[in-house]
Structure formats: C-alpha cells, structure tokens
Amino acid sequence: MSLEPIEIRKIAYLSRLDILDQDIPTYSRNLADILTLVEQMNDVDTTGVVPMAHPLDMPQRLRADEIGEISELINREYLQAIAPQVESGLYLVPKVIDY
Amino acid sequence: MKEKTISQLSIGLAAKEFSSKELTQMFLERIKKFNPLLNAFITVTNDVALVQAQAADRRRQQGLAGPLTGIPIAQKDIFCTNGVRTSCGSRMLDCFIAPYNATVVEKLNAVGMVMLGKTNMDEFAMGSSNENSFYGPVKNPWDLDTVPGGSSGGSAAAVAAWLAPAATATDTGGSIRQPAALCGLTGIKPTYGLVSRWGMIAYASSLDQGGPLAHTAEDCAFLLSAMAGFDPRDSTSIDRPIPDYVNTIKQPLEGLRIGLPKEYFSDGLDNAVAHTVEIAIDQYQKLGARIREISLPNSHLAIPAYYVIAPAECSSNLARFDGVRYGHRCNSPKDLLDLYTRSRTQGFGDEVKRRILVGTFALSAGYYDAYYLKAQQIRRLISDDFQRAFEYIDVIAGPTSPTVAFNLGERVDDPIKMYLSDMYTIAVNLAGLPGLSLPVGFVGKHPVGLQLIGNYFTEGRLLNVAHRYQQVTDWHARVPNEFT
Numbered sequence A: 001m002s003l004e005p006i007e008i009r010k011i012a013y014l015s016r017l018d019i020l021d022q023d024i025p026t027y028s029r030n031l032a033d034i035l036t037l038v039e040q041m042n043d044v045d046t047t048g049v050v051p052m053a054h055p056l057d058m059p060q061r062l063r064a065d066e067i068g069e070i071s072e073l074i075n076r077e078y079l080q081a082i083a084p085q086v087e088s089g090l091y092l093v094p095k096v097i098d099y
Numbered sequence B: 001m002k003e004k005t006i007s008q009l010s011i012g013l014a015a016k017e018f019s020s021k022e023l024t025q026m027f028l029e030r031i032k033k034f035n036p037l038l039n040a041f042i043t044v045t046n047d048v049a050l051v052q053a054q055a056a057d058r059r060r061q062q063g064l065a066g067p068l069t070g071i072p073i074a075q076k077d078i079f080c081t082n083g084v085r086t087s088c089g090s091r092m093l094d095c096f097i098a099p100y101n102a103t104v105v106e107k108l109n110a111v112g113m114v115m116l117g118k119t120n121m122d123e124f125a126m127g128s129s130n131e132n133s134f135y136g137p138v139k140n141p142w143d144l145d146t147v148p149g150g151s152s153g154g155s156a157a158a159v160a161a162w163l164a165p166a167a168t169a170t171d172t173g174g175s176i177r178q179p180a181a182l183c184g185l186t187g188i189k190p191t192y193g194l195v196s197r198w199g200m201i202a203y204a205s206s207l208d209q210g211g212p213l214a215h216t217a218e219d220c221a222f223l224l225s226a227m228a229g230f231d232p233r234d235s236t237s238i239d240r241p242i243p244d245y246v247n248t249i250k251q252p253l254e255g256l257r258i259g260l261p262k263e264y265f266s267d268g269l270d271n272a273v274a275h276t277v278e279i280a281i282d283q284y285q286k287l288g289a290r291i292r293e294i295s296l297p298n299s300h301l302a303i304p305a306y307y308v309i310a311p312a313e314c315s316s317n318l319a320r321f322d323g324v325r326y327g328h329r330c331n332s333p334k335d336l337l338d339l340y341t342r343s344r345t346q347g348f349g350d351e352v353k354r355r356i357l358v359g360t361f362a363l364s365a366g367y368y369d370a371y372y373l374k375a376q377q378i379r380r381l382i383s384d385d386f387q388r389a390f391e392y393i394d395v396i397a398g399p400t401s402p403t404v405a406f407n408l409g410e411r412v413d414d415p416i417k418m419y420l421s422d423m424y425t426i427a428v429n430l431a432g433l434p435g436l437s438l439p440v441g442f443v444g445k446h447p448v449g450l451q452l453i454g455n456y457f458t459e460g461r462l463l464n465v466a467h468r469y470q471q472v473t474d475w476h477a478r479v480p481n482e483f484t
Helices: A005-016 A019-043 A076-080 B006-012 B019-038 B046-061 B103-110 B153-160 B177-183 B217-227 B272-285 B298-321 B336-347 B350-363 B368-389 B413-422 B426-431 B457-472
Strands: B041-046 B072-076 B115-121 B166-171 B186-189 B209-214 B257-261 B290-294 B395-399 B435-444 B446-454
Touching: A005 A019, A005 B350, A019 B298, A019 B368, A076 B006, B006 B019, B006 B217, B019 B041, B019 B046, B019 B072, B019 B115, B019 B153, B019 B298, B041 B153, B046 B115, B072 B153, B103 B115, B103 B217, B115 B153, B153 B166, B153 B177, B153 B209, B166 B186, B166 B217, B177 B186, B177 B435, B177 B446, B186 B217, B186 B457, B209 B217, B217 B336, B217 B435, B217 B457, B257 B272, B272 B290, B272 B395, B272 B435, B272 B446, B272 B457, B290 B435, B298 B350, B298 B368, B350 B368, B395 B457, B426 B435, B435 B457, B446 B457
Parallel strands: B072 B115, B072 B166, B257 B290, B257 B395
Antiparallel strands: B041 B115, B166 B209, B186 B209, B186 B435, B395 B446, B435 B446
C-alpha cells in the first residue's frame, strides 16, 4: 500500500505533527513499507476469531471517579509546578474562543 | 566488591566486609570513569545514592536489612523518580522532574536498594538499538562499535560493564530480553500484569511490562520478588500472591520438557547464533531435560500484528503530550492547534513520529477493522499457538535475537530491518507470557542469548531453568576486557 502526500498530511494533522514538505517522500516510503509488512496479516483467514485486547482476557478494574488530592503534599500546586505555564491554579493556553 | 553478583554482594554486606556506602561509591566512581565511553546513563544521582546508601547502612545496624538492602541499582529512565529528571529518552521530557515515584521504584526503595542513576533508552522505549535516544546512542561494552540492543540499552550496557550490579528495564516487544542477549546478561519479562505499570511511562499499554536485568537468574529472582505484586493503581495489575522466586531456583531439571519451535530455527537466523543455541540445548539435555520439536505456526505474523497494535496504542498514549500540563512547550504559540503541533513536532524524534503516524492511520475511520481488529485477531491465533504447545511441554527455548549485536548506524535508515531484530521476542508480549533471556556463549566477541518462554505465571520455573544452566556454565560471569 502506498500513501499519497495528501494522505500523509491528513494523518499528520490528526496526529498533531508537522511534516516538512521535503520529508514527505521519506515518511511516505517508510509508512508504505510498514503497511506492506503489516498486510501479511491478510494471508490468514480470521473469520470468527475473537479479537484479543488483553493477554489474559481479564476485565479492566475500575475505580470510583472521585475528585480529590492524593495527599496534603501532593496537591494542585505541587503537581502544577512542572507545568510550562500556570496562573491562579489554571493551565494557560492560547485563546480558544473569540468573542 | 567489583564483578560480584547481587547474591554475593548481599553476603558481603551482611558479613560487614564493606558498607553500602563504600559499595555505592565504588559504582559511582566506575560510572564517572566509564560512562563517557558508553553513554549508558542519562542522569547520575550521586546525592540520592549516597543518602540511600547511608540509610541502608543504618538499617543494617538496626538489624532490619533484607537481601537487597544497600545493593545499588540503575533505573531505566522510563520509571518516574520523585524529584529526579525522568526523560524517557525524549526531548519532550528533557526538563520533566517527576513529582512521584513509580510503584517499581517505591518497591525497590522499600527494600533499601540504592539508586545510582537513570539509564539511557530508545525514545519512549521505541527501538531495538538504543539509537533512537535524544541523548545519543549507547555503546555495547563487548564491542564499542556495536549497539547494546534496545530499548533498555542503557540498562544493559551499565550492567554488562559493571557500572551497576543490576538495572530495571521494560519490555514491550523484547526490550529487556534483546539487550540482555546482545550484552551477555540475564533478563526476565514477567507475565503481563505481574509488575505494576504505575509510573512507568506508557508506550503500548497492553504489551508493556517491567522487569529486572542482571548477571544471573538468581539475581533476577531476588529483584523480581521485590518488584512484582498487586498494585491497585494499575488497572491491569494482577491480584495474586508473589512467591519468593529464590526459594524454587535450585529445583532439578530431570524430566523438564523443552520445546524447540521449528519456526525459530529457520530463515533469518544467523548460522553461528543457531549453532551456539544448539550447544546450549545439548547442555539442557545433559541436565535431564527432554527436548522435542514443536510448531508455532503463526510466528511469522507476530511482527505484522505488533506493528499495528503497538503504534495504535502509542498514538493514543502519546496524545497526552500536548505542551500544556508538563513536558516540552513551543515558544509563542499563535493558537491551540499551533501549541499542540509545534510542541509535539519539536519534542518527538523520528521513530516516535513514525509510530504515531502509523497508529493514527490504523485507528482512523475506515481502517480500524482492516488493521487494528485484524491484528487483535492475529494476536489471539498467536496466543492459541502457545497454549497448544504448553499442553505437552513445560518451557519453549530458542534464540533471543536472530543475530548478535550489529554495528552502530547499520540499521538506522531501514526501520523494517531494525524491527526484525525482535522477531522471536514480540510474540511473547502479544500473548502476555513470561520470557527470559540468558547468555549461552559468544560468536567472536559478541554474546548470544537463549530465550526461555513459559506459560502464564511460571517465572519461578524459568528462573530455575536458567539458574541450573548457570551452575554448570560461566558465560554469565564473563567480563568485557575494557571494563575489568
């Protein structure tokens, strides 16, 4: 399977990655090689085979969806200390809504 | 103190032949001397190490020391370490100081182990040669022109050159076992869910599993006993008691049924590696094992299925790196899309981008059934092959990797050729089984690894099978010339 430049651009957009024009042919070739490798799967008829999402077929444990802090030390301020830009306990991003 | 296994060091510490502080200082000095040659460590934690070593010595004075108390260890830089940079080999996390410890780190701290530093790795554990690290490639201590394997290449090189007696590692498609093979070490990837993934930066969550890298199976037994165990914070952690793997390590091998998959000894396997593995199998026969050929007919589909499932899960996991909450953020973003796109484009390296793109494609509208669903069906077939084999054998044996360590730069321009390095290890992750690699000889100056695969939760048996071999051979005790 080969991928057109427009398809590479679409996948890159969905991935939130920028690809330079000059790099498109390399990505296109690499991805086509990988997809060719992957398509060996089509040699096998898998009709009726139950897909395997978990190696031990175990259900995922769920926890209560509760808001809270892990401890007095591991609080909002502590966890936000590693954020690139924070103000008044909020993460700063470029303006999202125009009004 | 040098060139001693954990079990030997443990005896020395207990007999007060040396203190943990002395032992730790010796390793820190070796790191200072040899790391510039190998690039095995991204961060060396001198201060943390000395504080932990002194605490371990005090603990021993109080009579509270266990077998691992005061033993130094290197942590793969994929495990979050509180207050210490956790880069995952990526520019994205170059400035990331983890605000908490991974469960594995907590557990090893709890038994009194001493962290020497954080080891180099392929970016986000994506790679088989450690050449995909933002911090540069790692060199193989057995031959500095070759790769140590990956993604746990820094951990493997550090242990092989005796810059640390052991290290933690992770394995999504072979990243513990393949570096173990290429560096002459013993490493075990446990059953999926045995070791907590909490605080272990995610690559492909249904495949990722942590484990130890050390010189001997006995050392791995000590470490795995401490690392494994139920963790409510990991939703795929398995709730079952963890045995002391050291207790069962000496069992005799009489009557052990070993299966050799014919698919693991065919095209693509280097002749000299095949020969070395066959000699190891002969040794097992002498130890009382019965050998028979088996078939894993869907083996050739492991790499194709993996290169859908792993990239798909990685594209989803790595969506969290958005330049907002932590990690790299681009300068002066003009809008939200620009913030995401430029932060990610600057923060990720080539192989990570490639896998994100493949995964995004495989999961995109119109392709999901043809790729992701199909790969999960293949995964079932591969798993069923193993279960059929385990009806009449106990352990599967074969080469860990089709070749010995290859030259730096040799495969960087050919992703597919690089992927083939994991042709015998990947199926084990897809099935969620435990797998171990142990050193069984050399081709020239390059180590060869034997892979042992067991059924679910047979880590004790695998470590036992490796240990018995190491009682009658000395491959695990060899030291690369330049690092004696």
